[in-house]
Amino acid sequence: MSHLTDEARAPFRDAQPTIDMGDQSLEAIIAANPGRRSVLKNGLLGLSMLPMMGALAACGDDNDSDGGTPTPTPTPTPTPTPSYGINFASVAINTNDTVTVPTGYTVDVLLKAGDLVEAGTAFVNGTFPTSVSQTAAWAGGNHDGMEYFELSGTNANSGGLLAINFELPDYNILFANGSYNAATATQAQKEIALSAVGIAVVEVAKGTDGKFAVKAGSKYNKRYSGNTDYRVGGPAAGVIGTTVRGMLNNCSSGRTPWGTYLTCEETTNNYIDTTRPNNHYGWVVEIDPYQELAPATKRTAMGRFSHENVAFLNDANNRVAFYMGDDSTPGCIYKFIPDQAYSTTNRAANTNLLDYGTLYVARFNANGTGEWRALVQGQNGLVTGASDPGNTSQSTTPAAPTVVNFATQSDVLINTASAARVAGGTIMDRPEWITVAPNKQSIFVTLTNNSGRRVTDNPNPRVTNLHGHIIKFRENGDSPLATTFTWEVFLLAGNPSLAEANLKGNINGDYFSSPDGLRIDPQGRLWVQTDHNLTGNAGTLNGAAADMVRAFGNNSMYYIDQATKASKRFLVGPTGCEITGIAYTPDLASFFINIQHPTGNWPVSGQQPRSSTIVVRRTDGQPVGN
Secondary structure (H helix, E strand, O other), X not given: OOHHHHHHHHHHOOOOOOOOOHHHOHHHHHHHOHHHHHHHHOOOOOHHHHHHHHHHHXXXXXXXXXXXXXXXXXXXXXXXXXXXXXXXXXXXXXXXOOOEOOOOEEEEEEEEOOXXXXXXXXXXXXXXXXXXXXXXXXXXXXXXXXXXXXXXXXXXXXXXXXXXXXXXXXXXHOOOOOOOOOOOOOHHHHHHHHHOOEEEEEEEEEOOOOOEEEOOOOOOOEEEOOOOEEXXXXXXXXXXXXXXXXXXOEEEEEEOXXXXXXXXXXOOOOOOOXXXXXXXXXXXXXEXXXXXXXXXXXXXXXXXXXXXXXXXXXXXXXXXXXXXXXXXXXXXXXXXXXXXXXXXXXXXXXXXXXXXXXXXXXEEOOOOEEEEEEOOOOOOOOOOOEEEOOOOOOOOOOOOOEEEOOOOHHHXXXXXXXXXXXXXXXXXXXXEEEEEOXXXXXXXXXXXXXXXXXXXXXXXXXXXXXXXXXXXXXXXXXXXXXXXXXEEEEEEOEOOOEOOHHHOOOOEEXXXXXXXXXXXXXXXXEEEEEXXXXXXXXXXXXXXXXXXXHHHOOOEEXXXXXXXXXXXXXXXXXXXXXXXXXXXXXXXXXXXXXXEOOOOOOOOOOOOOOOEEEEEEEOOOOOOOO
């Protein structure tokens, strides 16, 4: 969550898919053997063709020649085996107003706030829109989570679909004073602001210069905003209605094994237009980037809270669990298990799979074990007259419990955060991104920070946790259906030069604060992005109080070795920004990363700063990491 979002909502608080087949998935196969990309170039992208790849390689071409002496076939030059080793030289901490990457890498700006997604008139620096008719076609602001989707008949390493979240408007390009006040905003201003949240789906393609660009006029290019109507599915639809207007605070994201996009609302109210019902917000929204299945749908069975992202674990029987964090204080960790297996051969059969299933909350025991407690009406204390203990982490003097009535499953899902506390879920230090390892043997969660924590426990071991930590857990039997797990604190963020013992952390190598974005790529490499509030207190450095910039520089991105926990700084962002969003082409040669809310003179010199999606790649075409 951007600190700007936290400030904005504080006063109002109350194509064809890729079917994930583990090591047999298209992404994994291409990452492991880029030579198979030649098959993609000939249009054989459907997963049904994957078992035939070996046979196709062995088959001879049809030959209508008269049997004369054949022309000798030149011996092809073997394609070099790509290296996925981490060999880049660490980038130094800095406060430069640019994106800093290692030697041998380049940065291209792909999509800025105000750029066109659909047909229309793009943002012009120095002017401000007066109607939503101007902004409805624009890319929104505060770019956040995103996912890359392949297209049938297209080399996935050269083109595909990118779905991008927009968490908060870039107000500086929408309004002359650079700010927004919901209490005094006109209807036109509300609509303009709401047009700048939601998501965009854009088709991207690599040019002859090696740079990716948005493919203008693509039938896939589409905006979904705070002014769009959304279908509502699942048990709570009977309470909030089958259609609602708008989504908001689209923080991070995820995907399903059947090739749909999951965008997460990280707010349980609409602080841009406060006249809209609070229970319309705080959901996971499923969107088909290919526009083949159901309309964009809020999936209420997955619970209502300040969603950060979604990550899934599946098994050989196509059963799947979706993991989610509640980025609030206090916030818990959840998983949702659909009742049925998903289909790998019929996308349409999965259309409403996320409307039926069981939501669980995680309880972390002190001995390194854990359990998933079902959030089902009538179970685990979820009854009429239930006692909610409230925020037990932020004060040594517990508040008086409140009475909450869970008479129906809709009550549980609409008031999920309270239900989780009643059921005994562990209150964590703002759980944000979750990622699942390709081998299914570990799941990581970033706990960004919690400066107000006063009561500790084993999974949250620090009071005044300014810098956050990362938790690692493993399901029993590596099964998505498991009801128990084991866990450990993977690392504590911080700066070893800080005077305060609880702020030093235990990072091995390049240190950082406030881990947020998190992803393990198909080669099993762990990437972490940071979101420290640049002007916030970091502790005492060299005998004086230090802010985050002095202690950690600009926000940045890291590679962390899962075995040694050694950390290497890969990228540093420009002034004022948060680093977030990680997606990549299957060959891992192009990484898509989001730069959120820059405040300096980036990305276009002499213009207003704008949140942007960038592409980071090596100049020699090798995978990122070398």
